[in-house]
Amino acid sequence: MADFVLELKGITKVFPGVKALDNVHFQLEQGEIHALMGENGAGKSTFIKIITGVYQPDEGELYLNGHRIEIRNPKDAQKLGIAAIYQHVTCYPDLSVTENIFIGHEKVQKGTNRILWKEMHEEAKKLLDQLGANFDPKVQMGALSVAQQQIVEIAKALSTNAKIIIMDEPTAALTKRESEELYRITEQLRDNGASIIFISHRFEDMYRLAGRVTVFRDSKYIGTWGVNEISNDDLIVAMVGREITQLFPKKKADIGEELLRVEGLGKTGYFEDISFTLRKGEILGLTGLVGAGRTEVCQAIFGILDYERGSVHLEGRKVEIDHPQTAMKLGIGYLPEDRQKQGLVLNWEIGRNITLPVIEKLSNNGWLNDGKESEMAKNLSEKVQVKANSIFDHASLLSGGNQQKVVVAKLLTADLKVMILDEPTKGVDVGAKSAIHEIMSDLACQGYGVIMISSEMPEVLGMCDRIAVMREGRITATFERSTATQEAILEAAMMRGHAEAERAAI
Amino acid sequence: MKKVLALILAVIMMVSLLAGCAAPQPASTNTETQTTTTEQKPEAKKKFAFIFKNTGNPYGEKQMDGFKTAIEELGGEAILKAPDQPTAEAQIQMIEELIAQKVDCIALTGNDPDALQPALKKAMDAGIKVLSADSAVNAQSRMVHVNQADPERIGRVEVQAVVEMIGGSGEIAVLSATSQATNQNTWIEWMKKELEDPKYKDVKLVKVAYGDDLRDKSVSETEALLKSYPNLKGIIAPTTVGIAAAGKVLTDKGLKGKVQLTGLGLPSEMAEYIESGVCPWMYLWNPIDVGYLTGYAAFALVEGKITGKVGDKFNAGKLGDKEVIADGDGTQIMLGDPFKFDAKNIGEWKSVY
């Protein structure tokens, strides 16, 4: 058992004011897929960056095949055969796919050091084919979908002939079908002799792939188990440090009269002929593949995008929404998909972030009122249970789940009727996830209408009263909670005609 | 809250600083700390300031040299200043600085005839003598102007020169500095007046181009002139950058003898083209003398020998006696006629300025 491909002993990393890793251990066996789990902020990302040489540990030792090593920079890691696929895809949008794959280890002619474009394009094409992707490697990276970019990242890892591959939440942005494709690729990599560290929040990822699982909590090492040795509940306890009684705490809400009605909404190239209604106390799920136009429809209702055809009716009255401010005044709120880019001012204090949408209302005719602001910020951050010492902590210092809670708190500031939540639990740890679900359920009980965009099937089935499925810009089916099944939804999301889709739709 | 506090503290700091200033000042007699030459008089030396248009201009450096020589001959202290850009705004700031230094006299070559008026008035109100040199400021903002040469003479002489070069008939053009340069515009006016004379009926002024005293622009303007007017026979460039740039273009294009060039230029810049014959001859005054005369005039103003009225006379060292004469609604002191540089004398001048 001494022969681990990679072993880390007693790793500690301290940043000013924070201990990001505290005496952490890890052992990776040859040819295994090893899941690394933990809540956001448990130290997983820092841990990876130590393996890939982005950070240096303050204490502790690294062993590769039993030899003590030091990884001073990412280049060292690359030379040692370690590659990482990061959570937020780290691509170069202006460069071609080929370049993205080969950046840092381009093929060059010996002697002249000229880049061999032709060879690289061919090699890239080969790698992509191997991964079942059929786009042209000369395409600009920025023109690809997130899932395709993920595949390029994997191709990049393959191209370095990496022996150790780290995947940091690769499935977070993927749909079920795309995840399946990823599972297949990951297993293929393992079969070819690579050892893989797989980080994910999704239990299904772990069960599907991993042989062993290691859990971190609060920067500390909790333990390592074989996947079959540990129950789901025990794993949650290990990660969260407490028991979570109910993953989808859907409470029964009284469904009232119609709140929002969308009729024949269309925008060339994005979505067509979108009609649905939302009633008081109802949670409407909007699902489908990433890129099916769900986000665009909701952003059009919220006034971020404009729509070219159709109409939106609020409480029976036709409304024109040309700007988010109008939407908010009418009582429509939107929780954006990307909390870091669209939801938060990261450099700002929690309090300021929360009150930003209603700053005008809290002011005395335009003059800031610090007292009212802190009061509201305090109340709301307690209500959504943000883990922070004060409302003056910077949002950038919070973990992903807590950041998401702050964004939810922002939504609660305004006097809303309709709330649109776009992937509210994406990349959020188990604890925060259930907290967000609870808030959502409470809101419905209070008579709000909630639209939830989600790609995660259990979440959709567990939380929604009704489910609308979109495919390529159109609504293809609507299900009542009682009649919805995973298979039916998948069928509506993919339909016939796409050979790949059929294959992926289990 | 912090911001307000910071603001208040900053204000307090300022106030206390100013309050400190109000405290009795050190006696003004021991303010002179550095002495460079032996003093002729027991009390502090009188201070004479000269502000040129901009720094890094050899023409201006020579003027300042001349001014300094004169003032040192007379036993005063010369302060030479020039802003980094030729703007009136910068000169106003320098005038304020000189007023604060309690100089006795400010001489300057104005970057704008009118814009310096309020600042110079303020200086005169503070008892400082003000005169302009070379590039005049308006009559209200000066006591007297030292004129390097009569603009009428400059304008007429240049037309006469170019007409002689081209043999009495043909198309000519003017390549000036910026479109708002006062000196150049006055000269061009006089050129046009000279051309009205019937004896120039065969000479046609086709265009006034502006090279903005920039090398690259002057070059492309010259090239445009040559192309737009293929029959062009002569160019007058009454500006040092313009004439050198035109000389370069004519040399490169091998147009020596086909297109004649004259104007106002620095001998050092133009030596190459005068020696080669591209520019048979040109004119300029001696900038050192302009500065020197300005120095003597400044000293005479401070000593009270002249007041800037027409008819005042004073001795200007090696330049002999000079008289104040009328100039529009102001007065001026004339240096003399422009000096002609040709292949014979350029050799001895090219290393001087």
Add this chain to the structure above:
Amino acid sequence: MKEKNIIAKKEFNLKSFFFQWEWMLVLLFVVINIINTFLSPYYLDPKKLLDATMTFLDKAFIVLPMVFVIILADIDISVASTVALSAVVMAVSYNLGVPMALAIIICLLVGTLCGFLNGLLIVKFKELSAVIVTLSTMIIYRGIAYIILEDQASGKFPAWYKFLGWGYVGGIPFILIVFAVFAVVFGLLLHKTTFGRRVYAMGNNITASRFSGIQVDKIKVIVFTLTGFMSAVTALFLTSRMGSTRPNVASGYELDVIAMVVLGGISSTGGKGKLTGAIISIFLIGFLRYGLGLKNVPAQALLIIIGLLLIFAVMIPNLKFNFKKWGKVQKTS
């Protein structure tokens, strides 16, 4: 898990209060004043110091709105041309017989319009950055000034107009008083109103601001319009100080103004900085120039000193606080 109480009261932290860029500037300001006092016996004269402010405060009016522009992570390099155009239009309309008071209003309108146009173009063509838009309008505005006035100067304003640039109220220069009033107004606007808060939000993250219901386009246009307006105010005072105007006035002001703003600790990447910093840096640069001018330091040396000051002033806090910032960056990643 117990519900934790979240603190909502800010504690006054003496260390962090003094650990601010503005104090560094104040310190620098004091040092410069002390050095100047030693260098020149003429420096420490309150009346002359007040007079000195008159020479650099004209461009200071643009510094105030430029702080907003740079907090928005934009830039406006057309300000000097706006000054020239509004000054020229004012002078020309006065000389065409328009009463001076009306000519002043026209001047302010022209400046405001120039700024509004910048803002509109920037908002309507988001593909073009503010640098490109204002680079083109910089050339266009001054070009129009040339078309209007050609090679002429225009002036001969009524005598009372001179008061703006040269007058005193109770021994204090009028321009200083007006500047102080504007400084307070802009300071309150930036730090005490919802408008200012939104400007900061946009500078930090414009997408999140939009999603939070802020009318980002409207605010951007307002900020650029304000910049145009204040450029026209500069035009008023500059023209008064010069007594006449030309199409080439105020050339190079844009770089001076930006230098002052950045020295004041307003980050060119947006979202950070305070108005006080910019105001201190106006006086810092102004008095530094004045002091060195009194010593008759050559213009070229002045250029070098100010250039180095600018670089070092921005460099020093970067070096000093590096590890602190570094920590934050790492934690978020």
Add this chain to the structure above:
Amino acid sequence: MAEKVLNKSFNSINIAKFRELGLLGFILLLSIMVQLRNSSFMTLENIDDMITNTAILSILSVGMMLVIVTRGIDLSIGATLALSGMISALTVKANPDLHPLFAILLGTLIGMACGALIGLVIAKTGVPPIIATLGMMNVFRGLTFMISGGKWVSAHQMSVSFKGIATSSIFGINTLIFIAIVIYVVFYYFINHTRTGRQIYAVGSNPESAKISGINNEKILCLVYTIMGALAGLAGVLWVSKFASAQGDTAMGFELNVIAACVLGGVNIAGGSGKISGIVLGALLLGILNNALPLINVSPFWQMAIQGGIILIAVITNALVKRSVDRNNLIWRKI
């Protein structure tokens, strides 16, 4: 899905091509209009003049493009140009027998040193490029005045061989143009076919990822500003040789022309993209404007406004064209 992507990529390639074609079309249109007004425009001689005058601008644009690709800007190049021009002119004045190649080398080295200094300040201390170069602009300009002592170096003080750099020709092409073409070719190869060249784009496209990919961002930044400095230094020598005069205020404000050429040439000010062919066309457009406006007798007072207007129209048209192409793409997208 795959079909959609192919479609998309096809169009994105098209847009890049379209930008340059559009610019080329605009240049042709402008040329025809000028030609109709003044027939001497399209003569060989005038074209030669025009390209010679544009050579220096386009050399500098190459360097500026690299700087902008890394999300930076360099305002100091006018001053760097003046400084290296002045020092090499003074050297030539002191040693008339100096081989012109040595003068070129000297100027380039001085510019390189200036650029390296800027690069170090920006890369090592994190001072924003606009501030660092604004400060250095003042410093270099001041140094130029100090070194020259306010004097100019004039034509007669320069050796014939030195002045000959700009007037001579190689293989029948004016040396300036020849040097410019060599620089285009070298840099085309450098940015497209070498690792370091591609890393410049990687750093500009996504600095964070570049760090993770093991690219030394600081080294790349230093390199880019050093190249810019070296090109400015080279341009300084060429400038002085071309105009046969070195002044303290040489090329004041020239940096704005260079930035304008880059912007017209489609270099994205937000970093990550820019092509040699684009900036050559951008520089050419500016060169044509400078050459043509005096030729067609436009009043000097109108020239500035016209130039500004054309720059604004060019960038706005570009934006509008790109929009309509994008919209067309959407219509073709099947829903």
